Amino acid sequence: MSLYENTQKLIVRAADTMDLMPEVRVVMNEPERILTVDFHIHRDNGKIEMFRGFRVQHNTLRGPAKGGIRFHPQVDMGEVKALAGWMSIKCAVADIPYGGGKGGIEVDSAKLSGCELEQLTREFTRAIAPIIGPRRDVPAPDVRTNGQIMDWIADEYHKIHPKEDDYLAVVTGKTLENGGSLGRDSATAAGGVHVLEAFLETKKEQLKGMRVAIQGFGNAGHHAARILQEKGAKIIAVTDSKGGIFAEDGFDPIKAHNCKLKKGGVGECLLESEGSGKDQKEISNDDILALECDILVLAALENQVTIENAENIRAKIVVELANGPTTPEAHEILEKRMITVLPDVLANAGGVTVSYYEWEQNLRHEKWTEEQVAEKLEKSQKKAFEDVAKIAEEFKTDFRNASYVLALRRIEHAFLEKHSAAAHGFSCSNPI
Ligand code: GLU
Numbered sequence: 001m002s003l004y005e006n007t008q009k010l011i012v013r014a015a016d017t018m019d020l021m022p023e024v025r026v027v028m029n030e031p032e033r034i035l036t037v038d039f040h041i042h043r044d045n046g047k048i049e050m051f052r053g054f055r056v057q058h059n060t061l062r063g064p065a066k067g068g069i070r071f072h073p074q075v076d077m078g079e080v081k082a083l084a085g086w087m088s089i090k091c092a093v094a095d096i097p098y099g100g101g102k103g104g105i106e107v108d109s110a111k112l113s114g115c116e117l118e119q120l121t122r123e124f125t126r127a128i129a130p131i132i133g134p135r136r137d138v139p140a141p142d143v144r145t146n147g148q149i150m151d152w153i154a155d156e157y158h159k160i161h162p163k164e165d166d167y168l169a170v171v172t173g174k175t176l177e178n179g180g181s182l183g184r185d186s187a188t189a190a191g192g193v194h195v196l197e198a199f200l201e202t203k204k205e206q207l208k209g210m211r212v213a214i215q216g217f218g219n220a221g222h223h224a225a226r227i228l229q230e231k232g233a234k235i236i237a238v239t240d241s242k243g244g245i246f247a248e249d250g251f252d253p254i255k256a257h258n259c260k261l262k263k264g265g266v267g268e269c270l271l272e273s274e275g276s277g278k279d280q281k282e283i284s285n286d287d288i289l290a291l292e293c294d295i296l297v298l299a300a301l302e303n304q305v306t307i308e309n310a311e312n313i314r315a316k317i318v319v320e321l322a323n324g325p326t327t328p329e330a331h332e333i334l335e336k337r338m339i340t341v342l343p344d345v346l347a348n349a350g351g352v353t354v355s356y357y358e359w360e361q362n363l364r365h366e367k368w369t370e371e372q373v374a375e376k377l378e379k380s381q382k383k384a385f386e387d388v389a390k391i392a393e394e395f396k397t398d399f400r401n402a403s404y405v406l407a408l409r410r411i412e413h414a415f416l417e418k419h420s421a422a423a424h425g426f427s428c429s430n431p432i
Pocket of ligand 1: 066067068069138139140141142143172173323348349351352353355
């Protein structure tokens with residue numbers, strides 16, 4: 001099953017649960033706009049190389065399309081469509097005034113020089129410029145893109161639209177020097193921890209002392225490790241695509257991350273973080289999934305927990321910081337096994353929520369303090385969890401389906417407002 005079919009399956013399941021109106025089912029079934037671009041850059045060796053990129057606007061009923069841009073060899077249109085659909089749901093769950101979008105370039109960006117990466121970003125920006133804009137479609141970072149890349153997008157967009165005063169708001173996740181927001185970098189992880197804490201509160205449980213394994217040690221994964229450790233949880237394993245560390249007694253993820261930055265992979269950091277935990281062993285990105293622990297954080301890529309390995313999961317709670325890390329079939333297995341899943345569209349919504357704060361600061365020409373951002377984010381994520389939990393109770397369903405029901409209700413509401421019958425009837429300008 002393709003990734004986009006997974007998205008559709010989840011939407012249909014929720015639509016059936018809540019009896020969504022047929023028109024909105026149709027609207028949600030396919031993206032509003034899809035753009036494929038082919039462009040080239042000049043490599044440092046003098047050769048010209050072609051690249052293919054995509055931008056998808058899934059739905060804009062609730063506001064401008066919003067969503068990241070990823071640079072990854074596996075990027076294709078199906079993936080970008082799926083990710084854009086999840087953004088429509090996520091923005092509605094977080095109740096921020098956006099629709100869903102996503103973009104990407106099929107590229108192994110690690111193989112490009114800094115100058116080539118800048119060229120790639122600027123050329124891609126020119127190619128998608130006709131459909132993006134501060135009130136139209138607002139990209140952001142995603143897998144293997146960062147603040148510097150967002151700065152290049154803003155700058156290139158400004159070159160194309162020199163009279164656009166609000167050009168900084170065309171993209172979020174920028175560096176602090178260039179209109180970025182404090183707290184954006186750690187927002188995905190912080191938001192996930194807020195949801196986790198809100199859930200634990202309902203069970204009268206605490207994070208302190210809980211054993212945590214984290215698959216994926218990029219932006220979301222390493223901030224999650226740090227925050228969870230600060231709150232008293234024990235990090236017993238972290239992995240990235242090349243390997244990882246497991247220590248029964250836990251270890252210091254900050255040391256592990258500093259080492260990863262130097263060596264390129266956390267799997268090479270076994271000795272480096274010694275002293276902060278005994279008996280460290282190597283562990284792979286696959287094996288970490290089967291570790292016995294309280295909390296498994298999925299912060300890598302999509303399709304990690306599948307029908308093949310869902311039976312092996314031994315965590316009590318799964319927190320999805322990546323997008324789509326659990327397939328719908330695997331999710332059903334986890335639910336049957338009474339493993340609580342805090343789903344991506346809720347748990348990782350902190351990233352796009354602080355993107356929204358950045359966008360607002362840019363449009364209002366304001367700068368909010370780190371405390372202001374953190375406080376707003378916590379309130380927003382906890383409210384999202386409460387809203388989802390209420391629907392889970394109302395329909396006696398799991399948090400993933402409840403998140404979709406909540407989102408579809410809000411999107412349906414926007415649809416009805418937009419089309420409030422006679423008021424917006426179409427009148428022909430030139431009847432024949
Ligand atoms: N790429 C992130 C996500 O998947 C953030 C999107 C954004 O900030 O617009 O949620």
